[in-house]
Amino acid sequence: MTENAEKGLLPAGLQDVLAPLAAHESANVERLIACFQSHSYDRVKPPLLEFEEALLTGAGAALAGQTFRLMDPVSQRMMGLRADMTPQVARIATSRLKNAPRPLRLCYGGQVLQVRGSQLRPERQFAQAGVELIGPSEEASDAEVILLAIDSLTALGVAELSVDLNLPPLVGSLAADLGLAADQVLSLRQALDRKDSAAVARLAGAQAALFHALLQSAGPAEAALAALKKLALPGGAMLEVERLASVVDLIRAAAPQARLTIDPVEHRGFEYQTGISFILFAKGVRGELGRGGRYQATGPGGAQESSTGFTLYMDTVLRAIPAPQPQRxxxxxxxxxxxxxxxxxxxxxxxxxxxxxxxxxxxxxxxxxxxxxxxxxxxxxxxx
Amino acid sequence: MTENAEKGLLPAGLQDVLAPLAAHESANVERLIACFQSHSYDRVKPPLLEFEEALLTGAGAALAGQTFRLMDPVSQRMMGLRADMTPQVARIATSRLKNAPRPLRLCYGGQVLQVRGSQLRPERQFAQAGVELIGPSEEASDAEVILLAIDSLTALGVAELSVDLNLPPLVGSLAADLGLAADQVLSLRQALDRKDSAAVARLAGAQAALFHALLQSAGPAEAALAALKKLALPGGAMLEVERLASVVDLIRAAAPQARLTIDPVEHRGFEYQTGISFILFAKGVRGELGRGGRYQATGPGGAQESSTGFTLYMDTVLRAIPAPQPQRxxxxxxxxxxxxxxxxxxxxxxxxxxxxxxxxxxxxxxxxxxxxxxxxxxxxxxxx
Missing domain, CATH: 3.40.50 (Rossmann fold)
Incomplete structure (x- = not known):
């Protein structure tokens, strides 16, 4: 390769998107946003660069290792190139829009950059689109965002969409109620995330049967809920299961055909979630289309607001929808x-x-x- | 101001865009792109980050001081955050698409970041949208991109759009024909850009009358062309004027009502332009809506292709169009x-x-x- 030819090369994980895919990506981001707006979610556009301490607080802290950093010559302070738009939108909701009426509905779409690609997603730049519903804690708000995810992806032509519903705080609250030690809980969580029944049985001690049953309950929503309701769960955990059942009822009322599954112990990537969470899949498509769930939006003064929302990953979404039609x-x-x-x-x-x-x-x-x-x-x- | 409140602040020139302006910007970028695509310009999407040597070659070199740079931990090489998309699109045309048939029509829209804001544009992040027409040197290609700029901005609702046509190489070719010294040419150019008649008269020596007449010829297109044709211009300069006259005729045939002016000596910001160039204005709107013109697209092997195109600056464009309608x-x-x-x-x-x-x-x-x-x-x- 000559030096000149090499100059044309891009860094790994960064690419030129050509016709017709560049137009296809933008058109579908805009279609998603149009759907979000038709549900009264207002579009916001945070900047690509921010001071790193603003970008990496709260849920953003998990992204510190994935965030490109550079010096701002104007302020002489370090800035980060956003690796995820959701902490930015939460910042807007809790600072500039802290006095806007609640529930506050915001949506966004844009490019994010990450320091390293993963095996599942080698791209270091990709487009995100999503919504945040800030303030309400009602079951109807969980149902609203899940239904909006289903509605918007279905409108794009995603076939055989499925929603895997999760209860990330469940294992922690169960362990607390049952008096398990903190280090035991961490190992147990990891075993549950690996779906490793043998390790779960070994780690859960006297509660082995209960955790084994939790693991076994994963599956289609109605069957999973029936199985969960039969378990001898402590009061707090049972309340979470009952809330999930109500949310499933609300989703069913609006979208009877939705493919809903439940995995009550899934926790990976949900470190900041405080309630009902979900992952979106399309049959035969590698990777997640997106994910979301309930969390605490934390304002600059430390005030917390129960919130929910979701983010869609456009690279995966585009693999799940029909190819663009050639232009006449x-x-x-x-x-x-x-x-x-x-x-x-x-x-x-x-x-x-x-x-x-x-x-x-x-x-x-x-x-x-x-x-x-x-x-x-x-x-x-x-x-x- | 408390430390916490300060965390919510953004670096100077970077901002959160809220409703309804965030949606307004995206919608209008997409409307422009839809117009470009309806003229068979294919959308491409270069990455936000590239190796700096790729980003800062050719016309990109002028942007070196405005480009944020950071280290790529994967390749251990320096990357730049794009300050302008046009060098990227020229790179795509001359490398990945070097074997695509010519004329090659490409369009693009996206965010760019600059190290420092200017007095006219304090924003350090703004959206660009534009087209490149790579390969053809015919007068019809100059006319096509100017008409497309008029068509796309008019479709967005820009009222009282005007196109100022320029001949950036004219002064240089005249000076060469007339045997002016290089340092004399630079001072003369600066005096012409300042519209400083006294300095022009002093610097142009024996040719003072000619350069004074050039300066005086600026104005509405037809009158300017008539004035230019009466001048005793050397052969090469007269050919440039005749070409401009033909392009004006082609524009008039398609858009009789277009407001066209000519300033034959304008050169600021056109250091890389090799032929007919133009700046887009709207009456009563501060700043340029965009600019474009003919240049040499340079491939990695050094091969050159005569090309033209334009870039629109969305911050200015949005000030020139009607405000968004509130949603029902x-x-x-x-x-x-x-x-x-x-x-x-x-x-x-x-x-x-x-x-x-x-x-x-x-x-x-x-x-x-x-x-x-x-x-x-x-x-x-x-x-x-």
């Missing part, structure tokens, strides 16, 4: 009147204007990827 | 059937769902900024 493109020979060109565009055509007189219009049209050609005011299809 | 938002009392809510959204309403039963629906609707309320299936307007 018509070649206009040099000298075609501007009014005629406009009329064709108004009718939905993309027009491609010839720049020189006398060129062989049909071969030129074909060479430039046009599907059609204007000849003496007639639209001619180009044969391959 | 309807409050749905808790328990409104999902099918009814969907029917309202399909009819263009934004629905806002009540989350608790028994709340005073009208006061709740009003508190949350709804213009309407659903009551017993009837749409009620809320009185202030």
């Amino acid at each position: 493109r018509i070649f206009l020979p040099f000298g075609t009147p501007a009014a005629k060109a406009r009329e064709l565009r108004d009718a939905g055509w993309a027009t491609l204007a010839g720049l020189t007189a006398g060129e062989g219009a049909e071969s030129e049209a074909q060479r430039l990827g046009c599907s059609h050609l204007l000849r003496s005011d007639a639209i001619i299809e180009i044969k391959d | 938002r309807i409050f749905l009392p808790f328990g409104t059937p999902a099918a009814k809510a969907r029917e309202l959204r399909d009819a263009g309403w934004a629905t806002l769902a009540g989350l608790t039963a028994g709340e005073g629906a009208e006061s709740e609707a009003q508190r949350l900024g709804c213009s309407h309320l659903l009551r017993s299936d009837a749409i009620i307007e809320i009185k202030d």
Whole structure:
């Protein structure tokens, strides 16, 4: 490889997106946002760069290792390039919009950058879109965001969408009620996340049967809830299960056909979640389409607000929806009147204007990827 | 100010954009891109970060001082955060798309970041949208991009748009033909850019009358061209004027009402332009809406392609178009059937769902900024 050729190369995990995928990504982000807005979620746009201490507080702290940092020559302070938009939106809700009426509904879409790609997502830049519902703690607010995730992804054409509902605080609250030691809880959580029944049995001691039953209860929502309700759960844990049942009822009332599963012990990536959480999948598509759940939005003064929301990962979402349709493109020979060109565009055509007189219009049209050609005011299809 | 409150502050020139402006910006970028695509410009999306040597070559070199730089921990090489998308699009055209048929039509839209704001544009992050037409040198290609700039901005609602046409290489080619010394040319250029007739007269020596006449010729396109054609310009300069006249004719044929002016000596910001260039203004709006012109796109192997294009600055564009219309938002009392809510959204309403039963629906609707309320299936307007 020559030095010059190498100059054209991009850093690993960063790429040029070309036609038709670049337009496809933007169009689908905008369709999602339009859906969020139709549910009265107001779009906000935080900056790509912020002071690092603002970006990396609260839930943002988990992203410290994934955040590019650089010095601001103006303020001489360190800034971070956002690795996730959700902490930014929570910051907006709890600072600039702290006096806006609650429930506060916000949505967003934009690019994020991460220091390292993962095996599942080698890209270091990708688009996010999502919503936050700040303030309300009602079951209806959990149901609203889950239904909005289903509605918006279905509108994009995601087939066989499924929602895996989770209760990340359940294991902790159970362990507290049952008097398990803190180090025991951590190992138990890890065993539960690995779905390792043998380790769970060993680590849960006298409660082995209960935790084994929790692990076994995972599956389609109604069956999982029935199994969970039969367990001898302490009061706090049973309240969480009952709340989840109510939320499932609310979702069913609005979306009877939704594919809902429950995994009550799933905890990975939900370190900051304080209630009902969920992961979105599409059958046959690698990776998560997105995830969300209940958390405490923390304001600059430390005030906390119960909130919920979700984020969609556009790289995965685009793998789950139909490919973009090719544009109908018509070649206009040099000298075609501007009014005629406009009329064709108004009718939905993309027009491609010839720049020189006398060129062989049909071969030129074909060479430039046009599907059609204007000849003496007639639209001619180009044969391959 | 407390330490906590300070944490909410953003670096100078970086801001949170809230409703309704965040949605307004995105919607208008997408409208511009849709217009570009309707003229067969294919959208591309370069990454926010690149290796600095790729970002800062060619026309990008002018942006070195405005580009945030950071180390890539993966490759241990320096990267830059793009300060302008146009060098990236030229890179794509001349490297990844070097074998795509010419003329190559590309468009783009996205965020850029600059190290320092200017007095005219204090923002350090703003959105760009634009097109590049790579390969053709015909007059029709100059006219095509200028007409596309007019068409796309007019479609957004820019009133009283004007296009100032420039010939940045003119002064240099004239000076060469007339045998002026290099240091004399630089001072002369600066005097011409300042419109300083006295300095021009002093610096141009024997050619004072000619340069004075050039300066005086600036104004509405047809009058300027008539004045320029009367001058005793050397052959090369006269060819440039004749080419500009042909381009004006092509623009007039398609857009008879366009406000076209000519300033033949304007050179600021056009250091890399090699032919007809232009700046877009709207009456009464501070700053440029955008600018463009002819340049040499340089591939990694050094091969050059005559190209033209333009970039629009969305912050200025948004000041030149009508403010966003408020959304029609309807409050749905808790328990409104999902099918009814969907029917309202399909009819263009934004629905806002009540989350608790028994709340005073009208006061709740009003508190949350709804213009309407659903009551017993009837749409009620809320009185202030």
